[in-house]
Amino acid sequence: xxxxKKHKLGFTSEQPFDKDPVCFKVLPGVKDKLKSxxxxxxxxxxxxDKLIDEVNVEGD
Numbered sequence: 394x395x396x397x398k399k400h401k402l403g404f405t406s407e408q409p410f411d412k413d414p415v416c417f418k419v420l421p422g423v424k425d426k427l428k429s430x431x432x433x434x435x436x437x438x439x440x441x442d443k444l445i446d447e448v449n450v451e452g453d
Contacts, residue, residue: 415441 419427427433 430436
């Protein structure tokens with residue numbers, strides 16, 4: 394079954410993401426524990442935004 398162009402199914406977002414992901418290494422077992430946290434990706438995105446804001450405020 395070929396992929397249909399302009400389909401309405403699949404991932405959609407009001408906020409587009411960068412095409413290149415940010416990756417970092419964690420201790421053994423952390424990845425599996427993280428996946429059990431509800432909305433872990435969204436929560437990490439929020440944390441990263443706050444972290445950047447804190448660094449920018451302190452750097453001024």
